[in-house]
Amino acid sequence: MTETVVLGQRGDERQRPAPPRYGGLLGGLVRTARPRQWVKNVLVLAAPAAAGELSSAPALGRLALVFVLFTACASAVYLVNDARDAEADRAHPVKRHRPVAAGRVPVPVAYAAGGALGVLAPLAAARLCSPAVAALLTAYLVMQLAYCLALKHVLVVDLVVVTTGFLMRAVIGGLALGIPLSRWFLITTGFGALFMVSAKRYSEAVQMAGKPGATRALLTEYTTGYLRFVWQLAAGVAVLGYCLWALEEGGVPHTSVLPWRQLSMIAFILAVLRYAVFADRGTAGEPEDVVLRDRALACIGLVWAAMYAAAVGNW
Template sequence: MTEAAPLTNSAPSKSTALLEQRTPPRRTPPPREGSLLGGLVRTARPKQWVKNILVIAAPAAAGQLFTAHALTRLALVFALFTACAAAVYLINDARDAEADRAHPTKRHRPVAAGRVPVSLAYTVGGVLAALALAGAVWLTPPLVPALLAAYLGMQLAYCVSLKHVLVVDLVLVATGFLMRAMVGGLALGIPLSRWFLITTGFGALFMVAAKRYSEAVQMAGEAGATRALLTEYTTGYLRFVWQLAAGVAVLGYCLWALEEGGTHSSVLPWRQLSVVAFILAVLRYAVFADRGTAGEPEEVVLGDRALALIGLVWLAMYGLAVTPW
């Protein structure tokens, strides 16, 4: 009598079949078209380009903004400064690619993620910088390419080493904002008032220090600060810096507004009245700085209705003070 052959699992069990139905096979998504170009654009930080609107600051302060020549020249300067800033971002991300790959957030940047080759980021950044300088030499007064070259040199030095130097990092970032505000005046041959430089420079330092203070407060007690220097700055020191900078900015603006001999005669003393709106704006912004929630300046201004309204009132008063009637 022969033994019965053992049963074999020729058909899958019900549980196995059910599992296969619930977990469909993974499919590798096809590569997105234009991902390289999109990665380059993302690396150039389009959201940061709004800062370059500061190129209109000096012409607006002088009441020489709304002319065809001024608007055309300022559009050109905006494009040149944006190209320089984009070049710095591309070179910075290429240089920091290895370090960014170990960071929980920065590892998603296109260069760190491998979406944009490091060599290509360097090349595009260098080409943008060269084209911006060449265009400035060809199309603008000599002081404009000189300022753009100084900006590029300063920002590249910042990326390489100066961002690790206490206090110097704050000053260089604030100086970048000041250069944006100066370049429009240089492009149109407008003399830059000492009060304009003082108010703009220390106003920029106020916002930069407030942002660093907010980052330090939010990262307190957490390992791996977003910026290495945040572990060396104390919140007390950063608070002192933004308070000092705010005070000097307000003082500079008050001296401008109370200076004898207004630019234009009008029914009301709009120059002097604009001091109230300016101080209220600084005080309102300081609320967010004190709470440690003063991140990106544009997000703070646009995210708070009261601050945005105060800013509009100040713009209206300032416009009335410098516009001839």
């Protein structure tokens, strides 16, 4: 007999099979660490890519290590979060299938695994990378654990904390290679992250409206109108920051075949507009899911990446 999960979208319902039960304790721990969300940690490449520093093997090796360490820290947070929210997750139509909530991973084991990763990752960073990288990973862990314990219940602060987590991912790559970060990079990355985070919260608020089992208590305190305002504002600032970067000469020599910096604005704006379609519908869940399930958005992203690479490489 197939078990199904009912998900609300704009007042209608759709069904999907419940997640399979496999892998025992180890498989449950891996699933709790959210492998599908590890793709977010590719942001560690953002600053080196913006600076054109991805051409050397030592740099790529260092970034691969930073990716693994940040993934370990993020996994530690997920493990602790699911252990702490196990009871509340059991009341949620989807989250009740998470290994900890479903009882396939005991709560003490999840806490122990999360604690071990949270201690070992910064220590490894201090030994294999630099004290600055270790300090940023430690700050990320402290901030995210504070979020799990208290900050996720504070209006606006919860949005800022999650957005800062994305920004830290983007910053740590430059920190690992000693690359200075431009103001436009920080503005575009920060507000781009806020756009996706607030769009996700808006979608959750729309889908869970009037339904029991919402595990984000703040969803009952935010209005959909406010969350819509936040993602629209963030999208506008991100686009503005990117356009100011693209239009800034900054002493870049004009040896490119085409003005790739300026042309990349078109693809960037199209990507934001396409993502906003899902935000407006209330179906902008996890950013990686939105990108992977929409071919048009994925293609626009690839075109933008190619243009951006050409601009940075001065092709």
